[in-house]
Every structure is written in C-alpha cells, then in structure tokens.
Amino acid sequence: MATAYASAQFPAAGGSFIGRAAERAQLTGLLTEAAGGAAATVFVAGEAGVGKSRLLQEFATEARSAGRTVLHGACINLGTGALPYAPLIDALRRIVRERGEQRVRELGGPSYAELSRLVSDFTGVAPLGESTAQLRVFGAVLRMLDHFGAHAPTVLIFEDLHWADPSTLDLISYLARAQTDERILLVHSYRSNDLDRRHPLRTLLAEPDFIRRIHRLELARFTRAELERFLTASTGGSVDRPLLDRYYELSDGNAFFAEELVVSGVLTDPASTRLPNSLSEIMLSRVELLDDAAADVLRAAAAAGRRVSHRLLAAVCDLPDQQLIKALRQCVAQHVLTIDAADDTYVFRHALLREAVYQELLPGERVGLHRALATALTADPGFSLAEDLTAAAELAYHWYEARALPEALTAAVRAGEMAVRVHAFREAEQHYQRVLSLWSRVDDPQRRTGQPHWRVLAAAADTARWGGRVEQALELIRAAIAEVDRAAIAEVDRAAAPRYAGELLERLGNYLWEAGEYGDSQQTYRAAARALAGQPPSAVSARVLAAVAMAEVREGRYAEGAREGAHAVEMARAVPARAEEGRALNTLGMALTMLDQPSDGMAKVREALRIAEEVDHLEDLFRAYGNLAVALEHVGRLTDSVQVALTGLKVARERGLEQARGAGVLANNAAATLVLLGRWDEAAAVLDDVLRARPLRGTLYPRLTLAEIRLAQGSFDAAADLLADVQLVDRPTTDPRFVGPLYACLAELALWRDDRAGADDAVRAGLAALDGQANILELTRMYAVGLRAAADECEVLRTQPERDPVRLSAVVAYAERLADQAQADQAQADQAQADQAGVSQVRVLRDLCLAELARARGTADPDAWAAVARGWSMLGRSYPAGYAYWREAETALDAGDLARAGSAARSAWQTTEPLPAGPLRTEIEAMARRARIPLDPELPEPADDTAGPAARPFGLTARELEVLCLLCLGRTNREIATELFITERTAGVHVSNLLKKMAANNRNAAASMAHRLRLCTDRDSG
Template sequence: MPAAASAPVMVGRRAELETLLGAFSTGQDGHPGAVVVRGEAGIGKSRLVEEFLARIGDRPAGAVPVVTAFGQCVDLGPIGAPFLPLRRLMGDLVAGVGIEAVAQAARFPAATAALATLVPELDPESPAAGSRADADRIAEAVERVIESLSAERHVVLVIEDLHWADASTLGLLRILAATLRGRHLTLILTYRSDDVDADHPLSPVLAELERNHVPGLELQRLTPELVSSQIAAILGRPARADESADVSRRTDGVPFLVEEVLSLGDGEMPETLSDLLLARFDRLSDDARQLIRLLAVGGVRVADDLLTDAEAGPAQRRSALLREAVDTGVLRGDGDGYAFRHALIREALYARLLAGERIEGHRRFAAALQLRVDRGDAAWAAGAAEHWLAAGDADRAFRATLVAYRAATAHDGLETAAGFARRLFDLWPRVPDADAVSATTRTAVSVELGTMLGEVGRCAESRDALEQSLTDPRATTRQRATLHYILATMGYETSDYPDQLRHAVAVEELLAQTDDRAELGILAGAVSVHANSPIIDPALRPELTARALEIAERSGDALMQASVLWNQGFLATVTGRLDEAILLFERARALSPPGSSRISAVRALATVLRRQGRYREAAELAEAGVEEAVRLGIERAEGSMLRISLGDARYALGAPDAAFAQWDRAFAIVPRMTPAHSRVVRTLALAYTWAGRQDDADRLVRGEPGAERANTEEREELLGWAAYHATTALIAAESAGDVDRRMLIARAVDLMQVVTERRAREVPGLRVQHTPLCAWIVRAAAGDGLASDLVDALRSTVEYDMRRYADVMPPAFTAVARAELASADTGDAAAVAAWTDASVACGGENCPGVLRVYADHRLAIAQLAHGDRAAAAASLEVVIGSAAAVGASVVAAWASALGDRAGAGPVSSNGRGDAARLTRREQQVLDLVAQGLSNGQIGERLFISPKTASVHVSAILAKLGVSNRTEAAAVHVASARDVAE
C-alpha cells in the first residue's frame, strides 16, 4: 500500500460538483455567479475545488477564454495580514492576462494607484495618497478590474479558508459576492464550518450572502457505501465488507481520515485522533521531523524563501528533507512554497510541540520576516509582529506592530488599523521606551483608536477608548482638546446632545487663548458643534456661528471652514430651514477640494432638494456625485450614502428598478452598525413592503438586527424605523379582520407617538417627513372608532405641522395629510373634495409615485362613499394601471379588490355585490357603520352590547368581502345608490 494513500478519483460529491459546474456554465453564458462551499475539517472542500478546476480546463473549443485566480487565507492571528489572499489572487490575474490588461481594466489613475498596493509591478507615477480611505480604494479598484476583465474573459476566482480571512478581505468579498458586478464571472469561496460560530467575523458576511441568494454547498460525511468506494479507489481492489465497516466506523465518513487510516496499512490503529493525523509524520527521519516541526510554526503554507531564511541550513539537505515529507504525504508542493497536505496535520503537530520548540520556531520566523520589513516591505510587518509576540518578545512585537499600524492607516482599512492600534495600546506598558520608539504617545494612539472605531460604527467602543484617554495625566492640552472634540462630534450619531455640548464647551475652555493654527481648527469645529446644538438657546446661535466661521478662517483650513458650514447646514435641515440649508451646503461644496468633503456636501444638497419635493434635481445632482465618488475611488465612503439618496430620488420619480439598483449597491458597501446601514436597510424594507414583498422585508430586517438596534439614538433613524413599522402595520390592517385590524392600527398609533416627544419636536425638518403617515393613522383610528389621548396627540401634531411647517413639506404632503383628516372628520362631499385636491397636488414630479397612487386610491374610496361609481371606476383604473410600475403593488391590489367588491372596477358592471345577503339587523348595523358610528355607539342606538355589535360588524365584513369599516360603508352607499337609480 502506498504511503500517500489518496484516492485517484473523487468519491461522491457528484451533485456538489454539478452545482459548481453549473455556476461556471452560467458564467460562460454571461451571467455572474458565486457559490459558497462549507464543511468540517477534512471533509473534502479543497478536493472538490481541485476537481472543479480540472474539469473546467477541459472546456470545448470556442468557449469564452478562462483566467483563473486563486487566493488562500492563512491563520495569522486575530488581526491578520490585510488583503493577503488578494495579493496572490491579483498576482494570478496579472500572470493570466498581463500587466497592461490589468492597468487598462483599472480605468482611473486613482484605481491604478490603489492596485499598486497589491501588485507592485503596476508602480504608478502618482502613488495613492496615504489616507484611511485607501482600503476602500483598494477594494473598489479590485472590483472594477474584475468587472472589466470579465467582459471578454471568464474570470474564475477561488478563495479558500475564509474562516482565516482578515477584515479587509472579508469586506471586499462580501461586496464581490453580494453584488457580482461583472459578466463572465464565477466566484468560489470555501470555509471550515466547524470553526465559525455566531461571533466569528465571517458570520455576518455569510448571512449577507445568504440574503443575496448566493447558493451554499454543505459537504456531508461519506456514507458507508461511499467509504467503501473510496477504499477501493485507493487500494485498487474492492473493499472487503469487514474492512469497509471498520474504516467507516473509525473515520465517521470523513474522507481525509479515511486516507490516513488506510495509510497505516496493517499497523496498529492509534488511540487518539492526533496520533492518527501524525502517523505519516512519525514515519519521517529525525532530521525531516525537525524541519517539519519548524514548518508547523510557520503556518499551513510557507514560502520557500521564507523557510530558507528561517531554517538557515544547507539548501541541498533541506530540499531532500522536504522531498521526503512530500513523498510521505505530510506536505505537498504549493506554487513557490510548501503546504501541509491538510491543515489538521499542521494543527496536530503544532499542538504536540514543546513550549521551547514553539518559542524558538516563532523567533526564527519573526527574524526572517523582520528582514523583509527592515528592507522596507511593510506588508510583512503584521506576520513578524505575530511571531515576535508568540516568541514572548514584547519589544520587537511592538516595533513590528508599529510598522504594521502605520501601513494599515495608509492602505489597509480602519478595522485592520484599529486592531493594530489596540495591540500597540496594550503593549505600551511592556515597552520601557515606547514613546521614544514610536515618536508618539499612548494617548495619541488612543485618540486614533477611538476615531477609527467611531468611523466604522463601533461607537460604544470608541467612546470608551476616548473617555479612558481623557483620564491620562500625561495627555497634552491639544490631545485633550482633540479627544473632547471627537466625542462632541459623536453626538450627531448618538443624539446625546447634553454630552455633546459638554465636550464642545470643554474644547472652548481648553483652547480659549490659542493662536496655533491646528488648534484653531479644532476650536472652530467645537464652536460649530456648540452653535448647532438643538438644546441651546436659539438666540445664541448667530453669534456662535459667526465666531466658528471667524476662527475657521483664522486657522487657514478650508476643509474646516467647509465643515463648519456643513454643520450649520445640517442644523438648518433638521430644524426646517431648508432654503438656508441649501445656501450653506453650496458654500461648503465651493470650499471643498475634490474628495469626501465635497461629496458630503453634494449628498446633503441632494437630501434637502428631495425633502423639498425637487426629486428630479436631487436625482441629477446625486448621480453626478456618485460618478465623481467612483472616479475618485471613494464610493464606499461618502459615495454609499449618496447612492441611497439617489435611490430615494429615483423611487420618488416612479422608477423603482433604478432605485433598487442604487440601494442594493449601497447595502453591499456601507459599513455595518452605522446610521447609513440603518438607513439603507429600512429604506429597502419599506420599498419591499409597498411592492407586496413583505416576506422579503421581514427577512431583511431579521437578518440585520444591528441596523435598528445600533441606531436608536440617532433621530432620523429613530423616526424612520417607527415609520417603517407603523406603515407595515397599516398595510397589514387593510386586509385584516376586525379585531386584528384594530390591534394593528393601535400599534401604529403607539409607534408614531415618537413624533410628539421632545426629541422629535427639536427636529421638525425630520419630523414633518412623516406627516402624511401620521394623518393616515389618525384617519384609520377614527374609521375604527379608536379614540384615545394618543390619537388626539398625534392629530394635534399633524395639525400643528401643517400650520407651522407647510413650507418645509412638499405641497403634496400637506394636501394628502389634509385629506386624511377630512376623511376622519367630515361628510362624503368634503372628503371627495379634499382627496380630489390631494390627487391634483400629487399629479406632478414633486410627489413620490407611491403617494400619488395612494391618494388616487383614497379618492376612489371617497367617490364610492359619495355614490359616484363612474368617477370611482375611473380613479381605480388609474391606480390599477400605474401602481405596480411605481413600486406600489399593494395599492394596486387594494384598488382591484375594491373595484371587484363594489362593482366599481374599471371592467365591472353595476351590481349590488353581496349587500342583499345581509340580515335585517346587519342592514341596520351597516347603516350606522356608514354614518361613522363606533361599536359602542351602535350598541347604544340598537340596544345591544358593543360586543354583539362587533360580531355583527365582523359578519358584515365577511359577507361583503371587504377588509374594513370604511370599505363596507363605501359598498353600502354604492348599493343604496343603485337601488335609488
């Protein structure tokens, strides 16, 4: 029996292989696809991928040419080396298509410069600016290259062992697999499922891929019959029944373990799994075992040149020992290095090493990697730091981490940089001359850590880090001012305005006498935060605003001047001074150079235009801004929020498909647990709801629990989520039974009480966006006889906002809200007039498409109640013909059902529906329902209990086939008019 007992053919997995080949075939046809392969260690994930790659190599003549690129994630500790698997993957693409083709695919100089981080051969003349946005630029550049190359080539990307992927790689793969921007593109991802629990960094990525319908393959253990087939393939003869049963029992059908058991031949079966995994290793010579022990410290895969530096022995002797390990089945050749035949072997061997062997091995690899770092290649610093740390050398670990941190802040993304900053912070007390070595202080690093954590949405951790740094007695005045300023700006995200004001005032006190330009910039920002605080006396704002601008001008910092203006514009927006906000944002845009600051001003402008109902202008401005963000390589930063605004404007203009394209892209690229994440999740969910896709909405919201929970203090999101849940309740109420309908309307009443609270009163510019919804709730509550102080409070807020802030809302919003209240209060004629006015107000581009068809539907109901069947039929025909096209399929369904029930549909003939089936008592109850009486009032009039009245109402709704009292009244009036005619 050969020592390397591997099956010459893959056993089983036919269905799984067909799935991969199906994805490849789809890619050949011009449709991108991805597949995630998961399974426990040793189950055969890599073997399946190898078989797939071999099969696609036998493609027929005339097929789209294929270029394959491979990336391997490796275990380099909790932080990892940023983009490590992508470096090899991009290298494969360069080897496959040539450096010129990759450069051309990048299209823009900013993208080419970003790619040079991964592919040094590009060596652009203008290197990427060292900024924290560069991780996003790298990810955008990689995505753009893949999309461009896949136009004429079939790009097949394989990335294995995602459970070891670093944060930067995971971020890119989440976007690649979720959006799949390309034509001939196939993406295969693998991970070890038994290493990934709910808290693993890979878990949210996998959840998102599942929501985007990326298929997953879970490899199961082999059945006893398949184990027998594997034995036969390895031994070259049929397996004996006892032999097959014994091997199946010992290995539980794990293919790799089957190979290891068979490699023992007639030897004694080891007592432990570890001994089984190392049986081949134990057959090596002493010298070979010593070398492989060192290799195990290096990782699952080690490059030949790195092993050479770490081992430092004669090359010929080392080659012979490596050949022995390969022939024995412990190692396999892997490109320019060596890999353990399976990660399980390496893990078992590393666990067997003595403490001294591990420390010495880590010291050797750390020194070998440090040579590369010292020669100027910072990409190796993360690995060097991990090995120095494992070797117990805190000083060298600190120095290597410092290099990795500085490289990460320039190129590798905030999550990665924050990990290195946290390690520096923790190592600082163990390094006597840390301040001198780093040329900075622990407090300064803490400021950076807090800032980065805040920017990736980890606000609680950020606040903790920054507050802790404020207690450092060695912090300088500037550092303390910076800490307070960052904490003050966080108030915009948390809406903790008292705390925000406290920190802003602290900066003003610390820097009151400064003339330093850098400190003046910090001071200007703090005074601007003070001026914009919603909780200060408004009379103080003009003076504070003027002071903030004056200080910003003295600082000479144009970006700070723009920031001050942006903050003022933000306050003007949320307090309902929209014309003023536009002027402020225009000034901020004019002062900002190309980049995030200018894109931020454009986004703010588009938002204000949209809130004024100027959707066409908002869409054109946002679209130009998105194009600029893509060109500059900052789509994932400000560009993602701008895409949400562009989607909102397109949706309002009645183009839901164009809107979903923008929202889906934004959803794929926004950082999680941030207000932007919250905004796009609820926006998508609400659009799904109006489109009749409530299951998709529920699935999305359940799958992103942090979107709502992490942003409950941010006022726009607080109001937005309340509005989403209230809208879903009202839509559900339209088709619910009597009791459930009342419960759903009551829930909507409770949810929107948020608009009556102080935190909403302080931001009328945000609150009035929900005025039509609140008016809908008031009308629905009145229609079902739900009178309460809560309903009255909601009504008072709506009436106040229509009087005080009519100029802040689009005219269509005011008209619809007025019609809703008219339906709740007045007779049929007044309701028809009000809804006619609303329909006219909603007729142009300055009204969202969904609101337009909703208004037309309500007009039809009012017309039916008034007895004007012909007018109602015309209104319903408009709704049924246009609602689905603007993304409001639920309204189309309401209109169609109403027309059928009332005999007033666009193709219906006159008729009395089912009204004739009602009993005499039910006819009496229906007469009173049509007059707007509640169940209690009906009971008093007919001398029956409210409960009995409720039973009669439920029976009436069932017989008429309607969903609520309003529709029942409309059918009753229409039927009575038919009788009169």
C-alpha cells in the same frame, strides 16, 4: 511519541479524483451562469480532511482548461496575528507569477493599479481616516474582477475561511452583496467543524440578508462505494472486502484520513503490530521516519507556517546548504512537504499535517524557533513570502510567540500602522489591543514605541471606529481623554494638554454622532472648541470649528452656524488645511442657504465639492453632493436636486462605494425629492437599488422612505415588512428625523388597516422617543398623526348603534391633551431660527392638528381643511394636500354644502391623480360616488363597494338597510322608489325613519356613517 509505520510502496491518491460529481456539476453550472452575466457566490463547507481543497483544485484546473481566469488564494493561520487580506494578496501574487505583471495589469484594468496602490503603498504618513476607506479597497477589488471578467469568465477562490482575517470577511460580505451582472464566480471554503458559535464567519453566514445572496455546498464523507474506488485508484489494484471494511471503519469516510492510512501502510504492512489511535498519530508516524536533520527542518517549517521559502529555512536551520537540501528531499519523499512551482516554496501537504507537527513542539523548542524566525525576518524582511503589509503582522506574531515582549510591542505598533495604511482597520485594532496589553509588561514602553499611552489608545479608538465598532471606540477614546486630563493635573506636558484634549474631544464628538448620540456629540464639539480656544491655528481646530458650525445648523441656529463656519474657513486657510476648508465651506454654504442667501450658499457648497474631489475625501464629497441637493430642493429646484443626488450616487457606484453611508443618504435624498415630484416609482427603484447592495444597518433611512412610499401606494404588507426590518436593528438611532417618520409611518399603517389601538400605541411610542428632542417639525407631525387617529375613533364611536359616551369623552379629552401639548411645544420652539422650509411645514401641521381636533370634537370645519390643503399645495406636497381636500369635501357634505363638496372632491382627485396613491384615491372615489359627485367625465364607473349582508344596526329594518345602501350610491328618493318598486312617498318615509334612527343630520351624513361602519360592503346594488 508516535509509533513509526513503514511508508507504503505506492503513491498517494493524488492523480485521481474520486466522486463529488454533484458538487462539481453545481460549481460548473454556477460558472456557466456567471459567464452569462449572473455573478454568484458559493461557500463550500466540510470537516477537516473531507476533500474541500482537492475539489477546488480540480474545479480550478477544469476552469483554466476551459479558458477561464482563476485567482486562487488561501487564508493563513497565525492565531490572533491575522494577516490583512491574506487570501487576496496570495491570489494576486500567484496570478502575477502565472501570467506576468504586465498581462495581469492589462486583464485587471485601472483598478488593478489602484488596488496595488491601496494595498502595497506603505510609504509616507497614514491616510486621512474615513469610513469609506476600506470600501475603496473593496470597490477596487470588484472593479478589477469585473475587468478580468470582461476578458474571460473569472473565478476567485478563497480557501480556509475559518482562519480568515476580519478584513477578508468584510470583503467577502461586500462582494456577495455588490455583485450583479459581472462575469465572476466567488468560491470560498471553510472547515465547518472549526466554527464555534462566536466565530465571525458563522455570524456572517447566519445573516438573513446574506444567506439569500449565496449558494452553499456541504461536502459529505465518502460513501463505502466511493472509498472503494478511491482505494482502488490509490493502490493500483482491487481491495478485498475485509480490508475495505477496516479502511472504512478507521477513516469513517474522511478522504484525508483514508489517504493517510494508504500512505502509511498501517493496514497492509505485516510488521505493524497495532493500529493508530488518531489521524494525528498516523501523520506524525511519517515524521518519525525522517532523520534528525530533516525532522528539525520540518519543525522549523511548521513554526513558520504552512508555506515557507527556502531562504528563510536556510537562515533559521543551522545546516550547510547540501545537508538542508538533503533534509528537504526527505520531507518531500515522505509526502509531508510538497513544492509549489508557482513561487518555489515548500508547502505542507495538508494544513492538518502542519498543525500536528506544530502541536508536537516542546514549549522551549517552539519559543526558540519563533525567536529564530523573528530574528531572521528582522535582519532581512525579504525572507518573508509576504508583502510589507503582511510581513509586519508576521513579524509581530513571531516576536510575540517568542515571548520577546519588548520586540513584540514595537512590532505590534508597526503592524497596526501598516494595517491602517491599507484600511484593514479590524486587524489594526487587534494589533493595537496587543500593544495595550503589553504596555505595562515592558520597561519604558513610551521610549520604545515613540508615543505616549494615550496616543495608542486614540489610535486603537480610530481603528475600532473605522472598523464599525463604535461602542469600543467610545470606550477607548474616553480612556485617552482621561489620561490627558490626569497628565494636565499632574503638570506633565501641561502646556500641550489643551491641544491634546481638543483633538481627542473632536474624535469623541465624531464617534458620538456615528453612535446616534446627537445631543452629546454636539456638546462634545463645543467642549473641544473651548479646549482649543487660544491655541495656534491648526487643522484640528479648524475641524472642531466646522463641527460646531454643523451642530448649530442641525439644531436650526443658522446665524450661529454661519458665523462659526466662516471662522472655521478662515482658520483652515490660515493653516492651511485644504480638507478642513472644504468641510467648513460645506456647512457655511448650508447655513447661508437657510438664511435666504441661496446663491452665495450654494456657491460655497459647490466649492466644497471641488475641494473634496481635489483631496479625494469621499465622505466630504458625498456630504457636499447631499447638501447641494438639499439646498436646491429648499429653493424649489426639485429636478436639479434629484439630478445632483443621482450624480453623487453615480460617483459612488463608479468607485465601488454603493455601500458607503454617504451613498445611502444620497439615495434617500433623491428618492424623497422624487416623491415630491410625484415620481414614486422612480423613487422606489432608486431605493430598491440601494437596499440590494447594502446590509440592513446601513439602510435604515432608505428602508423607511421606501416603507412610506409602499404605505401610500397601498402595499401594506410590503410596508410592514420594511418597517419590521428597521425595528430589528438593535439601537438604530435617536435621530428625530428617523424616529419621527418611523413611528408616524407605523401609526398611519395601523390607521389604514383599521387598527386604531395599534395606531394609538405607535403615536405614544413615537412621542416618548421624541421626548426632549428639539425637532419641532417631527414632534408636530407626530401630534398630527395622533390627532388623526383620535378623530377617526371619535367618528366611529359617534356612528355606532350602541353609543359609548364615556369612551367618546375619553378619546376627545385625549385629543385635546395632544393638541395642547402640540401648542405648548410650538410656543417653546425658536421659530425665527428654525429651518424656513421646516417653519412652513410646521405651520401647516399646526393647522392640520387643529382641523383633526375639530373632527374629533364633532365640529369639523371645511374652512380649516381648506387652509391645510392650500398650505400643502403651496409647499408642493400633493399627497397630504389630497388628504386635506378629501377631508374638506367630507366636512362640506356633512354640512350639506354639495357645491363645495364637489369642488373639494375634484381638487382631491386632481391633486392625487399623478400619484399611485391607491388607498387615498379609493376613499375619494367612494365619497364622490356616495354624493353623486362627478370627478372626471372620462373616469370609468368604479366597482361597487357598497353592498353586503350585515346585521341591522340602529334598529334598522331590512327595507331601511336597503334604502341606506342606495343612499350610499347617491340615489334620489325617486331613483330609490324605482329600484325598490315602491312609491316615491314611501321611499321618503324610509329615508326619514333611518335618519332619525341613526341620528344623522342629512342623507350624506347617514351615507358617511354607513361607509365608516361598512354596513353595505358587499351588498349587490342591482
């Protein structure tokens, strides 16, 4: 038992604020910047008792005095019974009490009302689950804060994040990433000594993408000088040096410890015979001064939490009203409780004090208090300070701590349902996990909860999925399916088992798709359809049929997709199931568009878009915008396609859903089409905006598209950084539409950097990743890049002074194997049912493979390259068309056809002129300069890149190397003679000699060799 120390006869240091000048200045500076439209987030860290709360109280007071709006809330410690959005609800409740409901509605704007509905509407059935659900809450918070900020700069303070519920941490992460020019400052505090390495806040604070968006402020302990000022303010007089040393020695500069030493009087009371062993002992010594009734009231308050209402204490404590009031007066007088005038509650003066009192409770005493609290809250939920949402979690916590397992089971189910209704999915999953852990420990749990065990498993799976834990969701839903299968085998509810199985298989298909297991997902949808065959029409059946139709479309079987989609629409209308009807129409419309029925197809997609707006299902809304954009691009209406995708993005921004997966897809669609239109800078701007607002895992496709743009622009380092970011993600996806472009981009980057080994490695890795995939487009693209890398190496091998015929033969053989594999894969593909745009691209890529193979063999054909260029031009792909024209010009030069080379070179130049394609255009210019081909009469002379000291390969003499470098500039024999002050005949002899030594067929071939080997890179041409 703690020793009782006499209380000091002077007040605690509550009226003076000592030190922290630098920290206050930093917070004030950030608020000043926020007032100017530079929103910011700052984390205040420090050990328990160091003064974080006092600093933020002082800052909040100063901000209010300056006319700023302050919303201030704190997290609550309920162990694993987390209260969803606890600090947000606390902050909103406080400002409503401070300013009145009507005024807060005016300040918060429409989003305050929306947020109130999302967080406080607990009637009716749970909302349709979708991945955007929680983001809608977050978006409403940001828009509400923005509206507050429009009236006055606004500060949102969340304290004690070491106790934060998962949804609050997700909200904080969202706000830090999404804020831009709002007039808001977000300030969050946490105990740095309470974060172990697995704490989710520690994980968040370690994310590189998050760290660069926030400010950090670490509170240190008092220095000796600051402690002296603190003690002087506390005692009202000076403190002699020996006593100061004792205070500093015992408190070690911790502000709260020092204050407790002052208040307890342990160092100044002559009656004190020994020193306390710990801060906890000092705090509990204050409790020992209370009489029995006051101590009992304090213990009840500690079991209730840091903040408790008078009504709840009255219900739990077996005391007459006057005796209860007397007991509470003692607690306040001894500085263990304070009164919060904002909501007329009793609050422990410090969280550490509440923890100390709670830890001193005897096991039986603790159980009894929690049972009393749970009984009181069950009888009258109004005793709770919380809204219905947090009251449910609070009740589940107390029943569990009371070891009343049947009641805890029922309360946990209720808490899980309430958390789902406000999209606090991670808290809901925690509650359902508790239900599952209690299930076998309670008699007849199905009767108590009103649902079978597999339903609880399925509910837990849904919350895990919506909370972003797909692997856990897969494990839970598979367990639910296994239970239904066992029930069917045991003939328990056998008639309903197929319907249950179909419902669960549909969910499993969704989870598998989100996990990137596309093949398994599509097979699971088909299994769900088989399970539901013969069942009465239902929304689940309609969803399953729509999912099967989508699987057919994704695999390029559009006729089957249209048939299944039409069936799904018919069933959804028969139910009726409006959301499912819209989803089916969306897929049916895409199938019809790809079957060359674009008018009917796009009309159905537009109808699906209207339905998604009507039922307010944002996942389906974004999917409809995305599909409509793809359909418009498919029929060549590129500008309209971009406009539709950007409209969808605008809707996402208006609803605060920039971080939703659908928004990322829309941005990627818009950017890809802008690239086709030659508007690369606009495309990059769209993607940069998305990358700013979303975490790494949610931006894989946009990062890859931006990397492709940066690569083509010649920003190789930027492209490499983006590709490295993408590769950091653990198991990103197996989608061939991602894997193929990723490795193709890695290979092309290596080629532009003359890293042929790196290119070869990327191609091999890409082909391995695509092995077994049915996407012939991405496979053929990868083969083409591989053949390009092989052809480049073969050209270098043929032009090296030290010939390596063995290596050359090996590379040619490898190229031939690649071409054979490409041909075999193309033969297996069902071209008739593949994407029509894809078919056209595959055909061009097939021609590209053959052209690169001929280049590798040394038999390059300008006609082959011309065919490739025409194919890309017909598809509106300017960049690859420019590449093909360049190769045609080079091949024509090597064949001595200068007229054709000039025509192809000019086509390459004109095709790429609207594009900032630096590396490709540099190659085109260099080739034209070597061949003396005029690209544009108004084009300024490019800088010479044809000179440089080099070792003399091929046995060339110094004079022959000079002649070769002039050949690279397109000089004639007469011009060479003039520049070198030799006769024209001598110049001709030098040219003949170097052609023989280099085994070059003609002057252009020799110049091409010199260019590829960079023999004249820095030589001054004079």
